[in-house]
Amino acid sequence: MAEKVLLIDDEVEFLEALSERMEIRGMEVTTAESASNAVDALGAGDYDAIVLDLQMPDMNGIEMLKLIRKSHPDLQVILLTGQATLEAGIQAMKLGAMDFMEKPADIDALTDKIKKAQAKKMVIVEKKTEKKVNDILKSKGW
Amino acid sequence: MSRQDETRAGLRFFGRVSASVSHEIKNVFAVINEAAGLIEDFTLMAERGMPLQPERLKSAANSIQGQIRRGDAIIKNMNAFAHSTDEDVREVNLVEGLALAVALSTRFADMRQVKLTMGECEPVSMVASPFDLTRLLHSSIAAALDRLEAGDTLVIGVRPEGGGASFSLSSPGKDGPLRDDEPFADLARAMNASVSVNEKTGTSELLLERAGSSE
Numbered sequence: 001m002a003e004k005v006l007l008i009d010d011e012v013e014f015l016e017a018l019s020e021r022m023e024i025r026g027m028e029v030t031t032a033e034s035a036s037n038a039v040d041a042l043g044a045g046d047y048d049a050i051v052l053d054l055q056m057p058d059m060n061g062i063e064m065l066k067l068i069r070k071s072h073p074d075l076q077v078i079l080l081t082g083q084a085t086l087e088a089g090i091q092a093m094k095l096g097a098m099d100f101m102e103k104p105a106d107i108d109a110l111t112d113k114i115k116k117a118q119a120k121k122m123v124i125v126e127k128k129t130e131k132k133v134n135d136i137l138k139s140k141g142w
Numbered sequence: 143m144s145r146q147d148e149t150r151a152g153l154r155f156f157g158r159v160s161a162s163v164s165h166e167i168k169n170v171f172a173v174i175n176e177a178a179g180l181i182e183d184f185t186l187m188a189e190r191g192m193p194l195q196p197e198r199l200k201s202a203a204n205s206i207q208g209q210i211r212r213g214d215a216i217i218k219n220m221n222a223f224a225h226s227t228d229e230d231v232r233e234v235n236l237v238e239g240l241a242l243a244v245a246l247s248t249r250f251a252d253m254r255q256v257k258l259t260m261g262e263c264e265p266v267s268m269v270a271s272p273f274d275l276t277r278l279l280h281s282s283i284a285a286a287l288d289r290l291e292a293g294d295t296l297v298i299g300v301r302p303e304g305g306g307a308s309f310s311l312s313s314p315g316k317d318g319p320l321r322d323d324e325p326f327a328d329l330a331r332a333m334n335a336s337v338s339v340n341e342k343t344g345t346s347e348l349l350l351e352r353a354g355s356s357e
Contacts, residue, residue: 011169013205017176024183055165057255058292082168103168104175 003027003118004046008038008064009053009080018107025111035059042068047075049098049117051110054081054088062091069096074124076117080105143328151329155277162249163220170213177205219245226272234270236307236350237263240300243279250284255292258283261299266307268352270333275350278333279309281326282348286311286319306334309348318346 005027009015012033019029030045032038035058050068054061065077076098081088089100098120099113143151180202188194222242244260251258279298286296290313299310311320318339323330330336334351 011173013209014169014173014176017173017180017202017205021176021180021183024187055253057253082165082172103172105172107176107179 001118003048003114004030005114006030006032006038006041006045006047006050008032008035008050008056010034010056011053021107022111022114025107027111027114035064038064039067042072048121049114050075050077051080051114052077054079054092062088062095065092065095065097074121074128076121078110078113078117080110148328148332152273152277155280159223159246159280160220163216163223163246166216166249167213170209170216173209174206174213177202177209215245223276226276229272231269231271233267234272234275236266236268236275236300236309239270239272239275240279240298240309243276243283244298246276247280247283247287251287251296254287254290256287256290257295259295259297261297261310261312262301263299264301266300266302268307268350270350274329274333278326278329278335278348278350281329282309282311282320282337285325286313286346288325289319289321290316303349305352307350309350310340310345311348312343312345317344320346320348323348 003026005022007015007019007022007029008031009018010033015031015033019031022029030041030047032041035056038052052061052064052068056064059067061079061081065079068075068077073096077096078099078101079089079092079097080101080103082103092100098117101110101113181199184194184199184202219242223246226242240263241260244258248258283296283298290296294313294316296319297310297312297314300307301310302308311318313319320337321339323335323337336349336351338347338349339345340347
């Protein structure tokens, strides 16, 4: 099954080239070059993973991460940044980011993390579905 | 401010600019990395029998060349900034000094979604500390950016004024964006600089007096 990925970065050429490389690798990619576009994309689609730049002109990546975690708690977020500091990494992981990568990133390592993100999301969704089914079975008299 | 505090403030400024420049360079490398990777992907696909599309190769190569030009301009500005500490004072071309400060501040403006541009500039030079001048202009731009909003434009120019120079900071449709020198008062005092607002034009003026002219 193709991994559905939302790529968020204000560097348009970076977005174009990386999304094309990910599509070559069989992924379904949506891009957003601003935080506001990302919010629209989040509302419109269902993704396995989000690759998010830490520094966006209209919103700090950490703020964006908080927003995503609040509205889509199952979504796996990989932060990709040119300014990888230990503090930012720790803060991102504490907020629930799945991983933190420094630019320029290795495509194989990124692809691997996206596949893991998809697997992780499937486990979460399966667990939730299982819980829902159990709750229904317990609440019904049959 | 003590000499030690002043040295520390100068170092902090140097660090802030260096961090911003290194981040920009990382972005340049990231684009080059993906464009070069795309060319590699195309060649691997061609080896497996898929036809190569010359236009796609050309576009990736153009992207790499464009990013190298961008990176070269960033490094050139960083080099000029690093050399601003070579001499304590020297004759400084203020138009060039302003262009450097604007280039080094552009990323800060971009992050606030404000367009930063050079306005009218008249040739003017004076004896000054190149490093302190860059710091003063950078601080002025930062203070002006604090008063602007996403979508605004900040225009900065320079002209000779009473043996010194006057830097104008304006934003079309808005009042002068620099109200006082409060965010950089110690540096302004040390450089004989002061801030005023031209009510007629709605422009902020950063007046830099010729060294020794206030004594």
